[in-house]
Amino acid sequence: MTGHALQVKDLRVSYGPKRAVDGVSLDINEGEIFGLLGPNGAGKTSTLSAIEGLLKPTSGSILIRQVDVRAHPGLAKALIGVQLQSTSFQSELKIREIVRLYAGLYGVPLTKSAIFGRLTEIHLGDEASRRFSQLSGGQQKRLSLLIATVHDPPLVLLDEPTSGLDPQARRQLWDRIAGIRKSGRSILLTTHSMEEAQSVCDRVAIMDYGKILTVDTPAGLIEKHKNDPNVLAVARGQVTLEDVFIGLTGRELRE
Amino acid sequence: MSSVSEPSAVRTPSVSPPLRAPALTEIFRALLEADFTVQLRNNRALLLSFALPLVLLYGLFAGKRGLALGDPQFRVASALTLGMASIAILGYAMTVARDREKGVFQRLRVTPAPTWTIMTSRLLVQVAAILAMALVLLVAADLFEGVSLTAEAYLLTLIGVIFSSALFLSVGQALAGLVKSADTLNAVGRIAYLPLFAVGLFGQSTIFGTTFELISRWSPGGTVETLLSGAMNPSSWNSDTWLAVAVSTAYSVVFAGIGIRWFQWGAR
Ligand SMILES: Nc1ncnc2c1ncn2[C@@H]1O[C@H](COP(=O)(O)OP(=O)(O)OP(=O)(O)O)[C@@H](O)[C@H]1O
Ligand SMILES: [Mg+2]
Numbered sequence: 001m002t003g004h005a006l007q008v009k010d011l012r013v014s015y016g017p018k019r020a021v022d023g024v025s026l027d028i029n030e031g032e033i034f035g036l037l038g039p040n041g042a043g044k045t046s047t048l049s050a051i052e053g054l055l056k057p058t059s060g061s062i063l064i065r066q067v068d069v070r071a072h073p074g075l076a077k078a079l080i081g082v083q084l085q086s087t088s089f090q091s092e093l094k095i096r097e098i099v100r101l102y103a104g105l106y107g108v109p110l111t112k113s114a115i116f117g118r119l120t121e122i123h124l125g126d127e128a129s130r131r132f133s134q135l136s137g138g139q140q141k142r143l144s145l146l147i148a149t150v151h152d153p154p155l156v157l158l159d160e161p162t163s164g165l166d167p168q169a170r171r172q173l174w175d176r177i178a179g180i181r182k183s184g185r186s187i188l189l190t191t192h193s194m195e196e197a198q199s200v201c202d203r204v205a206i207m208d209y210g211k212i213l214t215v216d217t218p219a220g221l222i223e224k225h226k227n228d229p230n231v232l233a234v235a236r237g238q239v240t241l242e243d244v245f246i247g248l249t250g251r252e253l254r255e
Numbered sequence: 256m257s258s259v260s261e262p263s264a265v266r267t268p269s270v271s272p273p274l275r276a277p278a279l280t281e282i283f284r285a286l287l288e289a290d291f292t293v294q295l296r297n298n299r300a301l302l303l304s305f306a307l308p309l310v311l312l313y314g315l316f317a318g319k320r321g322l323a324l325g326d327p328q329f330r331v332a333s334a335l336t337l338g339m340a341s342i343a344i345l346g347y348a349m350t351v352a353r354d355r356e357k358g359v360f361q362r363l364r365v366t367p368a369p370t371w372t373i374m375t376s377r378l379l380v381q382v383a384a385i386l387a388m389a390l391v392l393l394v395a396a397d398l399f400e401g402v403s404l405t406a407e408a409y410l411l412t413l414i415g416v417i418f419s420s421a422l423f424l425s426v427g428q429a430l431a432g433l434v435k436s437a438d439t440l441n442a443v444g445r446i447a448y449l450p451l452f453a454v455g456l457f458g459q460s461t462i463f464g465t466t467f468e469l470i471s472r473w474s475p476g477g478t479v480e481t482l483l484s485g486a487m488n489p490s491s492w493n494s495d496t497w498l499a500v501a502v503s504t505a506y507s508v509v510f511a512g513i514g515i516r517w518f519q520w521g522a523r
Contacts, residue, residue, distance in 0.1 A: 072276075091357075105368050
């Protein structure tokens with residue numbers, strides 16, 4: 001046992017001629033919450049997609065708990081829980097049926113009352129017979145997090161789990177994420193929020209143009225880059241994580 | 256609860272992680288249950304795939320004009336063909352395109368379910384829908400239009416229906432493969448009714464001349480109509496019927512090939 005929930009080595013992903021991920025290496029420890037930061041189009045979702053098996057990397061290796069994703073896709077997918085950046089479910093299904101479907105796909109048959117219990121835990125008990133499209137954005141995010149963890153996976157991948165949430169819902173989701181970690185699982189999440197990175201992540205990577213620029217604890221990143229001239233040029237007073245982010249990735253607007 | 260002296264290497268999840276990929280039977284049970292539910296709630300597709308062929312059946316037997324199109328078995332086969340075309344286009348291709356656009360497939364694909372099971376489950380549900388439609392139609396033809404089949408013919412017809420559903424569903428697969436957007440597919444789907452159904456209506460008549468009759472007879476719809484009318488009247492089964500079996504197999508292989516080769520799971 002190396003104690004790694006995820007090991008990514010020299011990952012490259014291309015869409016035709018466009019290279020979206022360009023040599024990314026990451027190690028995520030067991031029980032760790034790891035944040036992936038980067039401007040729009042940096043390659044965060046593409047990196048996650050390769051780990052999830054949604055797209056085939058041009059090169060590189062991915063191990064989830066020592067299981068090679070390409071050699072054993074079925075087993076690897078059983079070890080991860082996924083919340084996609086944008087997702088949807090069959091519009092004809094009620095949300096309790098959606099939970100039942102996904103539990104079944106992971107080989108975790110849930111009884112009616114077990115499903116209702118899980119929905120009640122996330123305050124969706126009254127919505128059990130509604131359709132996904134009838135839920136609010138925050139309710140949709142809660143449901144997709146529930147589905148991502150329905151099989152208690154050792155590694156959870158969350159792509160912008162709190163985007164579009166109000167401050168209350170965001171705090172609640174942070175608590176849930178912390179709760180997932182407490183039970184020994186590891187989390188890889190992407191976010192555009194520096195506050196989120198600082199308050200929930202043990203370690204953070206900043207990526208841009210398909211490459212990881214730096215990895216450390218949030219405090220470590222500030223410490224490491226606080227004297228970088230690019231960072232100092234954008235800082236207004238004491239150097240913050242956002243100053244480091246903008247200093248390293250530049251001021252121009254992305255796609 | 257904070258762990259005091261527990262070394263992180265032995266910290267274990269509260270629930271033991273699933274260290275196995277789920278069995279295919281578990282995956283299929285979950286997928287089939289969901290896909291059947293979706294099918295039963297898809298009112299538009301249900302209505303069209305059951306009501307359209309019944310209306311056509313009535314129309315083909317109501318006046319004298321239906322007689323010009325062909326014998327009673329051929330006319331029942333035409334109604335069956337319309338039902339199969341509707342299920343393949345509306346029940347299958349359209350829902351696949353719509354779900355793809357919404358990202359439903361990408362969410363399913365990050366589960367341990369192998370991708371072929373996701374499609375196979377949907378196809379099985381459509382075959383079941385086609386069989387149900389065929390039974391309703393054959394019973395209606397018997398009760399209201401006096402087209403009764405021997406037990407042997409019944410069996411042969413249902414086998415023929417399952418066989419032809421391969422052709423129609425592979426056309427549906429090809430449509431979903433070649434046309435990416437659900438809106439475009441909605442339009443293209445209407446046009447697809449022509450080769451799949453309308454052209455074949457004239458496979459037994461020379462109303463539009465002999466060249467058109469030939470095209471009509473060997474169009475996808477016409478081929479299936481020949482095959483099914485042969486099955487409904489086994490004593491009339493001849494070399495043309497066998498040829499129809501071969502031609503519809505060829506259609507299925509070609510369209511399935513196109514549909515699998517060009518299919519994309521994501522909208523982007
Ligand atoms: N299916 C696709 N086809 C072509 N190019 C793509 C595709 N998906 C992503 N890209 C491109 O790859 C690059 C990386 O995109 P990706 O979605 O991984 O970025 P991201 O870091 O997740 O961005 P965001 O913060 O906006 O979600 C971008 O330049 C994007 O335009
Ligand atoms: Mg993204």
